[in-house]
Amino acid sequence: MTQSVVVQVGQCGNQIGCCFWDLALREHAAVNQKGIYDEAISSFFRNVDTRVVGDGGSISKGKICSLKARAVLIDMEEGVVNEILQGPLRDVFDTKQLITDISGSGNNWAVGHKVFGSLYQDQILEKFRKSAEHCDCLQCFFIIHSMGGGTGSGLGTFLLKVLEDEFPEVYRFVTSIYPSGEDDVITSPYNSILAMKELNEHADCVLPIDNQSLFDIISKIDLMVNSGKLGTTVKPKSLVTSSSGALKKRHKKPFDAMNNIVANLLLNLTSSARFEGSLNMDLNEISMNLVPFPQLHYLVSSLTPLYTLTDVNIPPRRLDQMFSDAFSKDHQLLRADPKHSLYLACALMVRGNVQISDLRRNIERLKPSLQFVSWNQEGWKTSLCSVPPVGHSHSLLALANNTCVKPTFMELKERFMRLYKKKAHLHHYLQVEGMEESCFTEAVSSLSALIQEYDQLDATKNMPVQDLPRLSIAM
């Protein structure tokens, strides 16, 4: 089995990361009743004997002594990381795997990327090498960051190049929080576009998520829970936003619930690699199946269910409802309309007591309403993992490579152009050593090229699928 390392960068990245580790511990505690350090846990955690000083403490088998997250925490401000280290998760993190500074990046991509990048390059490399050494077989780096700020956006994308050079065979999966329209950081379009260029070139797979979608999901859940319309109560642990029963106290911080959704996404993404099932799906299969061309690696995700009712019996119709929900806009983590755009590929990762016939029945049912690109008419990748997430009997994560990400990118580009035309705030960037206007123009053209690729694919929508003439063989 392979291991993955989570790299959390910036305030957003670290807060999400914290929720992720919380939930990961909860999940493994529920599955692993005997407290034995097994391969599933080892994918994200090290087992350490804390009495041993230095690095010799790793234990590979036997009872769990003390779990340490395979994580690297990076932030150019101390606030968030310090809070994590003083909170209930402090023992989970290895204090040697942190990089912090005090001044912060001032919401400036250039500061994060150029200034802190060069300043901390060696340290960053050293921390990564250390994490890799602790792994038997490192398969993937999960980078969590936001696009709109300075550290997550700038330094977060700087890391990608470092990882690509140092560990070319290890996958780089990036979870990026895109700024919504009403973002309070004025320069977020600049930061995002500059970061996008790096994502285009150095990431294997990107899961774009926007805050507005997360917020909508929470509103929907609150509505369902509070309205009592259905007459049944919701299982508290089952809320995709909840952290009840976990180590963290219920702070009711503003982004807590939203971060939990993203944390659930990451857990479900890796579930089939960690746990057994009748049709496994490893992380390298995600990239293999969902990325038909290297540049088109942006995947729209949707998670169901968002909560479970206490009604224990799950008749097939409810199971089918789960599949329908995955394709509805309400459950998506990015505001987009995949049903009216073109699918290049789609993956369904199912957890829990769901069998192949349920999967096939639903694919047959949903297929007619979805448009797939001509060369991939049956482009489904499926996986069945036997272990359900905590609080649910089954769940579904749908990942779609769909041209519906184009409007998000186009909107981002528009917001960028509005600022750039007026040269607003540009001096903050240009005064950083290494930044020139060409950085901006290159970033925009990189994005434009990407948008054009999606355009070309969209143009093939609604065209009749023609079978191409085959090779003719002389007998």
Place this chain on the structure above:
Amino acid sequence: MRMVSRLVRSLNRTEALVGVWRQGLAVLPRLVWNPWAQVILPPRPPKVLGLQVVFRGNTPSLWLSMSIVTVQLGQCGNQIGFEVFDALLSDSHSSQGLCSMRENEAYQASCKERFFSEEENGVPIARAVLVDMEPKVINQTLSKAAQSGQWKYGQHACFCQKQGSGNNWAYGYSVHGPRHEESIMNIIRKEVEKCDSFSGFFIIMSMAGGTGSGLGAFVTQNLEDQYSNSLKMNQIIWPYGTGEVIVQNYNSILTLSHLYRSSDALLLHENDAIHKICAKLMNIKQISFSDINQVLAHQLGSVFQPTYSAESSFHYRRNPLGIDRHVRPPLSGLPPLSKMSLNKDLHFNTSIANLVILRGKDVQSADVEGFKDPALYTSWLKPVNAFNVWKTQRAFSKYEKSAVLVSNSQFLVKPLDMIVGKAWNMFASKAYIHQYTKFGIEEEDFLDSFTSLEQVVASYCNL
């Protein structure tokens, strides 16, 4: 016998779904499942397999059976392999039905020798090598076998790595293959050496993934190089049409074209067909892969368990599928125009070879004349050369009587054509090709595969 005539009519259908009736011990005849298997014998080059067998006496207890070593590759191969061994052993332990005790003992001994080796404490060990590039499935398979208490896998019969092939044929074939060639072939050799008289390999794999397909093709090639005189039969799982893996069509054409050069026989089972059996004939509501694999295992079991050969009715036959003749189309090209047959109006999928295996009650009186109709066969073959029937009175598993048809015919043309077509469409857009070229499979390799498979389709269409 009604059963057999239905089998004959079934050749008429153009889909790969045929009903074969099994009568269980229950009063009402119960439709169970379809043991329709297709064998593609490669049209070129033809092989003559001379399997020399030494007879050691006539008494049943000393009858020799030639052993088969099974190689299970990838998640699919390992999950199915477990079910196959389980089915074989539980059949061997099931009641003897109408045959004599002596016959039953000979049957059991033959089955055991063929598929299992004996351990000191009496628990049979499957003659199998388990290969996978990541550990989860093998661990599960080993523990399920051990849990049964009836049989187990050998302690050192596994080869496992930490990271899977990522559904990438190129990774399975070009990276994992060469890297682990020596270790895997060593384990296989040890297993072969354990056999007193070794007959050949049974390789179980899927076409859609990365390990079963890519590494499977590589291993089969190696087996051809190192054991060219032994039979190599590949059990291939044809994936669901609506997709399990997005690049399954690429992986499939690469697998098939490579296996054509090194395998002696490709036994195909389509997931869609078995799924239909589970749904329509067995009425299973929520079909799991376990159900599908068990149906498959039953089919294979009823093909591979011992039978009497037609020539000498006292000994259980030695080689599992009797592939001891080669078939070659006439050099003249066009077949003769007239066909003498009683059923001119029916369009059959033309066959090169058909094998019917009957087990249980009334096998001696079964009427298999329908299979000798020349209309079933290509014009350049006489039915007597293309049709074979094996019988044994010993019933299979819990079925009072059963019949299996193994056929090499045009049945495969439609599914193969579909897969080649879809792969071709995808290839034209160059989608996913970068994932393969990254590991050394270039566009020319794809074109070679396409060419080779178009030839197969054309050959079968011309029958």
